[in-house]
Amino acid sequence: xxxxxxxxxxxxxxxxxxxxxxxxxxxxxxxxxxxxxxxxxxxxxxxxxxxxxxxxxxxxxxxxxxxxxxxxxxxxxxxxxxxxxxxxxxxxxxxxxxxxxxxxxxxxxxxxxxxxxxxxxxxxxxxxxxxxxxxxxxxxxxxxxxxxxxxxxxxxxxxxxxxxxxxxxxxxxxxxxxxxxxxxxxxxxxxxxxxxxxxxxxxxxxxxxxxxxxxxxxxxxxxxxxxxxxxxxxxxxxxxxxxxxxxxxxxxxxxxxxxxxxxxxxxxxxxxxxxxxxxxxxxxxxxxxxxxxxxxxxxxxxxxxxxxxxxxxxxxxxxxxx
Amino acid sequence: xxxxxxxxxxxxxxxxxxxxxxxxxxxxxxxxxxxxxxxxxxxxxxxxxxxxxxxxxxxxxxxxxxxxxxxxxxxxxxxxxxxxxxxxxxxxxxxxxxxxxxxxxxxxxxxxxxxxxxxxxxxxxxxxxxxxxxxxxxxxxxxxxxxxxxxxxxxxxxxxxxxxxxxxxxxxxxxxxxxxxxxxxxxxxxxxxxxxxxxxxxxxxxxxxxxxxxxxxxxxxxxxxxxxxxxxxxxxxxxxxxxxxxxxxxxxxxxxxxxxxxxxxxxxxxxxxxxxxxxxxxxxxxxxxxxxxxxxxxxxxxxxxxxxxxxxxxxxxxxxxxxxxxxxxxxxxxxxxxxxxxxxxxxxxxxxxxxxxxxxxxxxxxxxxxxxxxxxxxxxxxxxxxxxxxxxxxxxxxxxxxxxxxxxxxxxxxxxxxxxxxxxxxxxxxxxxxxxxxxxxxxxxxxxxxxxxxxxxxxxxxxxxxxxxxxxxxxxxxxxxxxxxxxxxxxxxxxxxxxxxxxxxxxxxxxxxxxxxxxxxxxxxxxxxxxxxx
Numbered sequence: 001x002x003x004x005x006x007x008x009x010x011x012x013x014x015x016x017x018x019x020x021x022x023x024x025x026x027x028x029x030x031x032x033x034x035x036x037x038x039x040x041x042x043x044x045x046x047x048x049x050x051x052x053x054x055x056x057x058x059x060x061x062x063x064x065x066x067x068x069x070x071x072x073x074x075x076x077x078x079x080x081x082x083x084x085x086x087x088x089x090x091x092x093x094x095x096x097x098x099x100x101x102x103x104x105x106x107x108x109x110x111x112x113x114x115x116x117x118x119x120x121x122x123x124x125x126x127x128x129x130x131x132x133x134x135x136x137x138x139x140x141x142x143x144x145x146x147x148x149x150x151x152x153x154x155x156x157x158x159x160x161x162x163x164x165x166x167x168x169x170x171x172x173x174x175x176x177x178x179x180x181x182x183x184x185x186x187x188x189x190x191x192x193x194x195x196x197x198x199x200x201x202x203x204x205x206x207x208x209x210x211x212x213x214x215x216x217x218x219x220x221x222x223x224x225x226x227x228x229x230x231x232x233x234x235x236x237x238x239x240x241x242x243x244x245x246x247x248x249x250x251x252x253x254x255x256x257x258x259x260x261x262x263x264x265x266x267x268x269x270x271x272x273x274x275x276x277x278x279x280x281x282x283x284x285x286x287x288x289x290x291x292x293x294x295x296x297x298x299x300x301x302x303x304x305x306x307x308x309x310x311x312x313x314x315x316x317x318x319x320x321x322x
Numbered sequence: 323x324x325x326x327x328x329x330x331x332x333x334x335x336x337x338x339x340x341x342x343x344x345x346x347x348x349x350x351x352x353x354x355x356x357x358x359x360x361x362x363x364x365x366x367x368x369x370x371x372x373x374x375x376x377x378x379x380x381x382x383x384x385x386x387x388x389x390x391x392x393x394x395x396x397x398x399x400x401x402x403x404x405x406x407x408x409x410x411x412x413x414x415x416x417x418x419x420x421x422x423x424x425x426x427x428x429x430x431x432x433x434x435x436x437x438x439x440x441x442x443x444x445x446x447x448x449x450x451x452x453x454x455x456x457x458x459x460x461x462x463x464x465x466x467x468x469x470x471x472x473x474x475x476x477x478x479x480x481x482x483x484x485x486x487x488x489x490x491x492x493x494x495x496x497x498x499x500x501x502x503x504x505x506x507x508x509x510x511x512x513x514x515x516x517x518x519x520x521x522x523x524x525x526x527x528x529x530x531x532x533x534x535x536x537x538x539x540x541x542x543x544x545x546x547x548x549x550x551x552x553x554x555x556x557x558x559x560x561x562x563x564x565x566x567x568x569x570x571x572x573x574x575x576x577x578x579x580x581x582x583x584x585x586x587x588x589x590x591x592x593x594x595x596x597x598x599x600x601x602x603x604x605x606x607x608x609x610x611x612x613x614x615x616x617x618x619x620x621x622x623x624x625x626x627x628x629x630x631x632x633x634x635x636x637x638x639x640x641x642x643x644x645x646x647x648x649x650x651x652x653x654x655x656x657x658x659x660x661x662x663x664x665x666x667x668x669x670x671x672x673x674x675x676x677x678x679x680x681x682x683x684x685x686x687x688x689x690x691x692x693x694x695x696x697x698x699x700x701x702x703x704x705x706x707x708x709x710x711x712x713x714x715x716x717x718x719x720x721x722x723x724x725x726x727x728x729x730x731x732x733x734x735x736x737x738x739x740x741x742x743x744x745x746x747x748x749x750x751x752x753x754x755x756x757x758x759x760x761x762x763x764x765x766x767x768x769x770x771x772x773x774x775x776x777x778x779x780x781x782x783x784x785x786x787x788x789x790x791x792x793x794x795x796x797x798x799x800x801x802x803x804x805x806x807x808x809x810x811x812x813x814x815x816x817x818x819x820x821x822x823x824x825x826x827x828x829x830x831x832x833x834x835x836x837x838x839x840x841x842x843x844x845x846x847x848x849x850x851x852x853x854x855x856x
Binding site: 175176177178179180181182184185188189191192193194195196197198312320 | 376377378379397398399400401402408410414415416417418419423424426427428429430432433434435436438478
């Protein structure tokens with residue numbers, strides 16, 4: 001395997017890790033505040049559809065992005081009302097959102113575009129296009145670093161850079177700001193926050209809202225950057241993989257980057273069965289390669305990666321005790 | 323007095339939860355710079371009243387005056403702004419945060435954390451010096467002893483400039499020495515002009531430490547008196563509404579043969595930590611063997627092994643016959659068959675199934691008894707009839723077997739458990755925390771039942787964290803610390819000070835003041851393999 005091939009695989013690792021990373025950080029905000037969110041999948045899917053649909057109809061990917069975020073936020077609000085305001089079961093609410101999104105997107109797509117539940121392909125300004133970073137061309141000839149800068153770091157869509165910048169930003173918010181301190185506290189012991197005179201409901205809605213924005217960006221990325229349009233079930237379990245990555249990352253932003261990169265890498269090599277065959281000399285079934293991220297998910301969830309302690313008040317609606 | 327306004331004045335406070343009137347037209351005045359006690363049974367409405375004052379609940383009716391000014395307290399934020407701080411019975415701390423993070427939570431100075439933390443660190447140091455409130459600002463809460471966690475709660479209130487401090491049952495989880503330290507802190511605070519409200523059910527604390535005291539019964543304030551002008555007997559009568567025997571009346575024990583013999587018993591918990599580290603003792607027929615100690619020093623595990631809820635190593639014999647500790651006959655069913663009854667420490671988790679009816683709860687563990695069956699079916703009518711008789715005899719109120727266990731008060735729930743276990747006429751009765759969360763009237767009854775059983779010639783093992791209870795019921799007292807028995811004492815000749823030291827792991831009397839020795843010992847324990855309290 002030559003240097004350029006490695007760069008290609010890593011490049012597609014970054015592309016494929018981006019939606020996972022965004023969804024994982026979305027889940028991180030929500031779960032750190034004590035709201036389990038199994039509905040990441042549904043929110044991404046809804047955002048993917050609405051971003052593609054609006055981008056196609058208006059010709060502007062930015063309006064598409066906004067529509068995607070709005071759709072995801074609407075589902076987040078639903079989750080918040082069910083699980084925070086009405087103190088319902090967070091898992092049930094999340095599952096309901098996933099079903100709702102899976103059915104509604106296809107139904108509306110068929111109604112609007114009559115293309116078998118997909119949106120028409122996006123072109124031009126209807127998609128996020130890659131950005132060439134400054135000096136990428138001129139530095140390309142520098143050995144090693146040149147190709148790394150040109151092929152790996154440069155040439156992604158704006159959303160990829162946003163996703164990666166979200167990692168230090170999330171860390172900073174969580175551990176260096178008042179909002180972060182309160183957010184973490186409300187996921188550990190909401191009674192402590194309540195008796196300190198801070199609104200538990202307000203904090204949790206804020207967290208769920210941030211989760212909605214990030215899922216919206218993740219979904220829009222799927223339909224308007226990674227692919228050129230919406231197809232049925234295009235989130236393909238990424239919401240669940242992001243949840244597994246979140247557990248793997250022990251609810252920490254930098255670990256989230258690493259765990260989603262691992263999943264992204266597995267998805268990337270699944271696209272290059274030829275490489276695997278050349279490297280290890282045996283032909284591996286494509287189906288097996290495709291299944292790798294999901295197998296890893298099962299392994300992580302089965303607890304083979306050491307003990308992960310979730311936020312202590314996670315999943316529990318907050319009820320004032322008498 | 324007439325010149326100063328009361329620090330707190332409540333006028334006509336009423337609060338109902340559904341059909342339950344928790345507070346009825348309550349008025350109270352607390353002068354600044356005093357310690358004011360509020361005493362009452364469980365469910366008398368003490369905590370509700372204080373939660374209203376702290377903005378946790380909204381009163382249906384009534385007014386609050388702070389330092390003479392009428393004040394609305396719609397939420398905790400408003401209470402904090404009015405200078406009120408509260409130390410809840412169950413601490414409201416974030417366990418995996420540091421002390422300083424807990425202190426600033428909700429009282430940060432700006433959107434960024436770093437300056438807030440620096441400021442809090444400085445002010446914690448000052449408060450520590452001023453009030454003997456030493457605690458490491460960078461320690462995580464989960465690594466601190468319960469006594470230190472409580473100090474963090476007090477620090478939280480003081481950091482928010484509280485002038486009025488409410489403490490809800492603050493000594494329930496403390497060793498006597500830790501409690502002494504707490505009251506020294508409260509004394510310092512009073513001397514600085516702070517006003518303290520102490521909610522407790524312990525008459526002794528009221529008598530020793532408060533200036534004035536209010537008594538609550540069934541949601542009403544029955545009296546407010548100067549502590550110096552009242553007596554424990556009078557307060558107890560005001561609480562319960564009738565005369566109460568505070569001292570347990572009992573004849574000297576007449577011990578017979580050894581019933582239970584425990585030799586070198588060791589218990590390791592699920593996490594691999596040795597909880598009981600080789601203890602030996604005998605209990606004879608007709609005696610009560612009391613085990614004192616701060617919660618979490620192996621008493622629970624000891625009870626669970628004896629009751630067949632977990633396994634251990636060593637030897638146990640009952641009436642001279644060995645008892646299976648690990649094998650097929652080491653379960654609770656076999657223990658009951660051998661004549662060991664068990665009143666577990668936690669009646670909600672282990673003693674009862676709260677969502678089941680009282681009559682169902684009166685046969686759990688004995689449900690295989692053929693007398694409850696007719697063929698393959700349960701003979702419900704017979705069980706209900708018998709349950710009603712038991713409930714009458716044990717004074718369970720109301721004596722309605724078809725009510726769910728959760729609808730009874732703590733004292734009556736405990737009576738249901740006792741009725742089930744005592745009625746089987748066991749040779750050995752294991753009783754854990756028999757009066758935790760039980761009101762005074764019911765405590766009296768439960769204590770009398772335990773003594774009656776002893777006088778019938780049964781052996782009784784009593785585990786309790788209430789030292790007063792151990793001292794008044796037991797014929798012999800053992801103190802457990804860190805999985806070992808520190809020693810046995812005769813309740814007639816020992817005193818609270820000696821037992822308190824043993825509870826903190828100190829067997830000899832040192833020259834230095836007791837609280838200091840305990841303090842050092844606890845600190846040493848905290849840094850090594852700490853016996854986790856609570």
